[in-house]
Amino acid sequence: MSLVEITDVVKTFAARQRGGDPVRALRGVSLQVNEGETVAIIGESGSGKSTLGKAALRLIDVDSGSIRIDGDEITTLETRALRAKRADMQVVFQEPFESLNPRLAIGAIIAEPLQIHRPELGTTEIRKQVLQVMDKVGLPAAQASRLPGELSGGQQQRVGIARAIISRPRFLVLDEPTSSLDLSIRAQVLALLAELQEESRMAYLFVSHDMHTVEWISDRIAVMYLGEIVETAPTRQLFDNPGHAYTRTLLSARLSADPRERHAYKAFAGDTTVRQVSTGDAS
Amino acid sequence: MPDVFAAPKGRQFRLLVKEHPGATMGVSFIALLLLASLVAPLPYDPTATDGSSSLLAPGAQHWFGTDGAGADVFSRVIAAARIDLSLALAGTLLSLGLGLPLGLMASGKGKGSEWLVRALDAFQAFPLLILALALVSLSGNKLYMVVVAIALINVPRYIRLMRSEILSLRESRFIEAAIAMGASTSRVTFKHLLPNVWGIVLVQTSLTIANAIVVIASLSFLGVGVSAPTPSWGGMIRDGAGNMASGEWWIAGFAGLAVLLCVLAFNQLADAIGDRTARTYR
Numbered sequence: 001m002s003l004v005e006i007t008d009v010v011k012t013f014a015a016r017q018r019g020g021d022p023v024r025a026l027r028g029v030s031l032q033v034n035e036g037e038t039v040a041i042i043g044e045s046g047s048g049k050s051t052l053g054k055a056a057l058r059l060i061d062v063d064s065g066s067i068r069i070d071g072d073e074i075t076t077l078e079t080r081a082l083r084a085k086r087a088d089m090q091v092v093f094q095e096p097f098e099s100l101n102p103r104l105a106i107g108a109i110i111a112e113p114l115q116i117h118r119p120e121l122g123t124t125e126i127r128k129q130v131l132q133v134m135d136k137v138g139l140p141a142a143q144a145s146r147l148p149g150e151l152s153g154g155q156q157q158r159v160g161i162a163r164a165i166i167s168r169p170r171f172l173v174l175d176e177p178t179s180s181l182d183l184s185i186r187a188q189v190l191a192l193l194a195e196l197q198e199e200s201r202m203a204y205l206f207v208s209h210d211m212h213t214v215e216w217i218s219d220r221i222a223v224m225y226l227g228e229i230v231e232t233a234p235t236r237q238l239f240d241n242p243g244h245a246y247t248r249t250l251l252s253a254r255l256s257a258d259p260r261e262r263h264a265y266k267a268f269a270g271d272t273t274v275r276q277v278s279t280g281d282a283s
Numbered sequence: 284m285p286d287v288f289a290a291p292k293g294r295q296f297r298l299l300v301k302e303h304p305g306a307t308m309g310v311s312f313i314a315l316l317l318l319a320s321l322v323a324p325l326p327y328d329p330t331a332t333d334g335s336s337s338l339l340a341p342g343a344q345h346w347f348g349t350d351g352a353g354a355d356v357f358s359r360v361i362a363a364a365r366i367d368l369s370l371a372l373a374g375t376l377l378s379l380g381l382g383l384p385l386g387l388m389a390s391g392k393g394k395g396s397e398w399l400v401r402a403l404d405a406f407q408a409f410p411l412l413i414l415a416l417a418l419v420s421l422s423g424n425k426l427y428m429v430v431v432a433i434a435l436i437n438v439p440r441y442i443r444l445m446r447s448e449i450l451s452l453r454e455s456r457f458i459e460a461a462i463a464m465g466a467s468t469s470r471v472t473f474k475h476l477l478p479n480v481w482g483i484v485l486v487q488t489s490l491t492i493a494n495a496i497v498v499i500a501s502l503s504f505l506g507v508g509v510s511a512p513t514p515s516w517g518g519m520i521r522d523g524a525g526n527m528a529s530g531e532w533w534i535a536g537f538a539g540l541a542v543l544l545c546v547l548a549f550n551q552l553a554d555a556i557g558d559r560t561a562r563t564y565r
Binding site: 057059082083084085086087090091093095098099100101102103104105106107108111112113116117127130144145160163167 | 288289455456457459460461462463464465466467470474475478479
């Protein structure tokens with residue numbers, strides 16, 4: 001049995017406007033993620049991929065279907081048990097700064113999951129573990145007393161990752177964790193995620209719309225379109241031999257009209273690439 | 284459990300002094316005024332009248348002149364700070380004490396909080412100064428009713444402020460992150476929501492004090508609340524209003540100036556606090 005078993009999950013959001021159609025974000029989605037495996041969900045905006053990521057952590061309640069993590073059915077867990085279970089399943093969001101409380105020091109932010117789930121460790125031990133995790137994700141110990149606003153985007157995302165892994169979760173949802181970062185930083189953060197997975201055998205559910213990123217990081221790819229998974233295949237196979245017409249469209253978009261290539265092309269005249277390349281991560 | 288890591292705090296005050304000379308001057312002025320009214324010896328007894336020296340112009344003997352009854356205006360302006368400022372502070376504290384918990388309650392997502400806001404709309408549509416006036420005079424000029432009146436005017440403002448701030452904060456990513464890490468409702472509220480509204484609450488508090496000073500002055504100008512012979516700025520403005528026409532501007536003038544400076548001081552402070560919270564955390 002897989003570590004994460006998502007079966008027939010349905011989620012419909014009420015219409016935004018009165019009289020509008022309800023949004024069927026997930027129409028019977030099934031997906032498995034194994035220990036140590038990275039499964040990417042790709043699809044365009046509105047395909048339901050972020051909704052699936054949130055449902056997998058029960059950040060939203062689903063209408064029907066089953067989600068089992070390490071054997072526990074999380075769709076029916078009651079509040080207290082669910083909170084305890086959250087030590088095993090964590091998330092890294094797309095917006096590094098917005099996902100950190102602007103008034104808490106970096107060290108306090110990273111310490112929080114331990115304070116919640118392992119209060120018996122005591123202040124000294126938690127401190128020690130925070131510094132260890134900071135070291136692991138490449139944050140200098142001196143930044144423990146800094147505020148999030150004083151860090152660069154790449155460093156903020158490292159804080160987000162440190163907070164996500166400190167409770168030693170077995171399952172991590174990565175909701176476009178690198179899409180707001182510069183290219184050079186993006187590569188560093190992806191390498192860090194791969195390294196962490198190697199060490200701890202975490203299962204990753206990687207939500208993304210960037211084909212290059214998923215090609216590099218994932219073992220398998222699930223393609224979502226209008227609330228359904230239209231194709232699931234190992235990464236290599238999907239790129240070499242896409243089965244579904246929509247997958248081919250996504251792939252052709254990547255080859256001929258990649259938005260970043262277009263951006264880079266324009267940038268020769270407008271000079272934004274120069275800035276993008278030279279804005280390095282301070283760490 | 285205390286935080287294992289704390290962000291440094293000490294430099295905030297020094298920065299405030301450096302970047303906001305207006306606020307610094309304002310705070311110093313208020314502090315000086317309070318100190319003078321509470322402990323410093325006044326040149327004259329503020330309530331002593333002397334018919335032989337009525338309506339003297341400002342000079343070496345009486346710095347701010349004397350009023351119609353011959354009392355020293357300088358001593359009265361300073362002495363009035365005692366009652367006017369302490370009533371303003373008490374009113375503000377009561378507004379905070381009621382407004383914050385109610386505001387927190389009104390920030391829920393349920394239907395109940397929406398109804399509460401509707402009720403507030405209706406309540407605030409009523410001219411609150413008139414209500415305050417009625418309350419204080421009906422109670423037989425009890426001073427504590429002045430405090431209640433200030434709270435009546437300001438509590439709805441706190442509720443509204445808290446609600447709008449918290450509702451937008453609730454949607455923010457770091458709250459979602461806190462829930463995702465397994466934080467309890469009270470942890471989310473006290474560690475993540477409330478610390479992020481303190482800045483704006485402090486700004487509002489500064490403005491509340493300024494507003495309270497004006498309300499108190501208005502009430503005593505109309506003859507309710509603080510009554511003679513206790514000196515109050517509003518009362519002095521009323522007493523001096525008649526003399527303005529005949530050229531004795533100093534009675535109402537100096538009392539008015541005191542109100543103006545106090546309000547200005549608290550507005551400056553609000554500005555400075557607002558600037559600091561905006562810059563450090565965004």
